[in-house]
Amino acid sequence: MTASTLPPTGETLSYEQAGVNYDLIDPLKVAAQRAAAATAGHLSGHGFTEVKASRGESAYVVDVGPFYLASIVECLGSKALVADEMKALTGKSYYAGIAQDTIAMAVNDLITVGATPLVVQAYWAAGGSDWFGDAQRAQALVEGWKAACDTCKVAWGGGETPALAGIVEGGRIDLAASCTGIINPKSRLSVGDELGAGDAIVLLASSGIHANGLSLARKLAERLPQGYLTEIAPGLTYGDALLAPTALYSPVTEALAQAGVKVHYSANITGHGWRKLLRHPATLTYRINAIPAVPRVLSFIAEQANHDAREAYSTLNMGAGFALFVSQADAQRTVEIAQAQGIDAIIAGQVEAGAKQLLIEPIDVRFGDDDLQLR
């Protein structure tokens, strides 16, 4: 997909127009990050220290002596609303996939720091007790949650199933997962110290939209005469395509560790799309000379939202769910190890000395330092 193939089928719809206003959230985020950073000293009273470089990374890391401890809590977001709409339209329950999505949000972030996920906790906050009364849906949620734990080889420790009438909307559920893992041996820590010019960029295939960009995707459904039942490819509805569960990448990072491949840095490509490749604070150029195939659901969204390539790649994963930065010598083996775990992968480019920028050459798009402010 290139910019020129995006027909102007309608008004351009930005992420903010789709209802998420980052300007309102960000001042709070900054205040919270400052306050959080000021609590790190408490660890010394217990004989431990934080890994300071993990502040601003996707998971928080503490040095507890024999290994590092990593932890995280992550929200599914609004994907469950699509599952609810599709259930009404088709009678099918999509909550097994939704469970996998929720775990993926936590696990795929936790592994970016080099952690092995060990324990997942479930946070299932329903709008009322009656949510749990739909046995088929509840069972799908349980089974999908367990299956995702099985794939990631994590123990499901327990969790919370509150009924929150008045906070969560009636008939809805707010899903999140917390995950705790360890970085063992400590040499697996990847918070960016080892990233450098010459590294290869390996991109792991996404399975679709994953669980980011759903606000936009839902807004677009409202514009379509057939909504979620619009056929976007033969036999594939927009709703079904959106609900493809998020790929779980921890089997790949664990297999890499077992094979002795050192990951210098990694990035989970979620909100902000490919701009996440600029996540590392160093001044480096990321040159991409090969891009993965774009899942039909993402090219469809880009078309319908009238996104040019720049906007599409800055919002959606466009076929790349996770980025691994490894030495050139390990690049091909990294691809093969991922494929052996059932995850397609390509050597997409390399890291170079130079200005902080991402150059996606096949589509002639450049993102600079100003395009990503995550920290």
Added chain:
Amino acid sequence: MTASTLPPTGETLSYEQAGVNYDLIDPLKVAAQRAAAATAGHLSGHGFTEVKASRGESAYVVDVGPFYLASIVECLGSKALVADEMKALTGKSYYAGIAQDTIAMAVNDLITVGATPLVVQAYWAAGGSDWFGDAQRAQALVEGWKAACDTCKVAWGGGETPALAGIVEGGRIDLAASCTGIINPKSRLSVGDELGAGDAIVLLASSGIHANGLSLARKLAERLPQGYLTEIAPGLTYGDALLAPTALYSPVTEALAQAGVKVHYSANITGHGWRKLLRHPATLTYRINAIPAVPRVLSFIAEQANHDAREAYSTLNMGAGFALFVSQADAQRTVEIAQAQGIDAIIAGQVEAGAKQLLIEPIDVRFGDDDLQLR
């Protein structure tokens, strides 16, 4: 407070009438617990094992070699709705206290297994970006969160601040916390192996309703002509009393560990009130011969709901927020150590051989094994 002092001021209001239907939640809980238990084997692939006795306890524990790892995610519940109502009535922001409540839900559960809390993650899911636009409220939430982390000597690792329009109600926020800790030395593990006849029961004072029983409390407010502004004691409104932040008990459990007091078992007294004292699966009798002072807000709720003593103690904490089971020889020292941390405490009774039951002698109430089905 005894049963006979509870005047029949109105219709009796049970917890289920207040909107929480455990029958609908419980089948899901059972299915989830079974599926979760079946994932424990994954830990062996990483060289670790679960502490099986922690299944069904308040936090999940894994043996990672040099120490145990404990983790949890906990929801605040509906207490934020009271804060929102009181803000509308008084103009004050109560979110600093609400932040403490949320952390208390996680920390007070985590410590029951003997863990030192190390890292807290924030889960703040708002009904829309505009929730974060109220700078005073957002700032109070940040400051209260940090202050509670300071009290508990935990590092605030980070968290999630999603805007979930369509899932969380407009103007509301769904608050939760995840917490990870370690049990170090491993001898601090308290999942009940050491509980036995002869142990003393020490009860730590609650600061009010904490964050359990709020559905009932809110329902009662609707019946009161002056609602949350009803004076329940000179200069104290019902709303202000309800919003007293939950006591944080980890300073006590940490001080006990430092003083060499071995806790045989403990229970966080939340939902199900004093029936939580029956949490341990063993067949033992818990004989209470002294009860703590009942916070005015709890006696008021019991009066207004027309609860007799049995129902009040089976629903609310009635002045006891946390129970510690220690040897008789350590009982007085446990009380003194708690008081030195600013938490009032009493030696309330002892554990005896006999049928599984809780005898609260000062108010002539007995709970049997059938009265608590938590596992």
